[in-house]
Amino acid sequence: MANLTDLPNIGPHAAEQLAQVGIATPDDLMAAGAEQAWLKVQAIDPGVCLHMLYGLEGAVQGIPKKELDPARKQELKAFMDANRPA
Incomplete structure (x- = not known):
């Protein structure tokens, strides 16, 4: 797998x-x-959303973001809330 778009949840824009x-x-x-990938994207797109973070995590795990464990989704939401731009 050589392209990011081969991963689940990663389209051309992402x-x-x-x-x-x-x-x-x-x-x-x-x-x-x-x-860390989400934080890097946030540096160029301060409006990057929670769904992008879920998508990235799903891509790392090799699953669609809708299949993420609810506890992991809560962790990711807390991470995003703690890392919002000022």
């Missing part, structure tokens, strides 16, 4: 944003993890 912040391959995303 792949473009990730590439802009230095995450160009699935391996790059796996190494960064969902939270």
Whole structure:
């Protein structure tokens, strides 16, 4: 798997944003993890939303974001809330 768009939840727009912040391959995303990838995207798009974070986590886990564990979704929401731009 060489393209980010081969991962679940990663469409062309998300792949473009990730590439802009230095995450160009699935391996790059796996190494960064969902939270760090989301923070990098937030630096270029302050309006990046919770659904992007869920999508990134789903991509890391190899599942659609709707299948994320509810407890993990709560963790991700708390992370986003704690890392909103001032």
